[in-house]
């Protein structure tokens with residue numbers, strides 16, 4: 643596919659995660675085990691890394 647660096651895995655179970663944001667910032671949640679963690683990423687206007 644030639645795509646790299648865009649996929650993250652759950653550090654707990656290695657499952658698929660999805661990234662979302664709330665009032666406090668970005669976080670991800672695992673689809674398999676519901677593990678959640680805040681993402682310490684800086685987002686700039688008009689630029690999305692996820």
Ligand SMILES: [Zn+2]
Nearest residue numbers: 652655672675
């Ligand atoms: Zn997980």
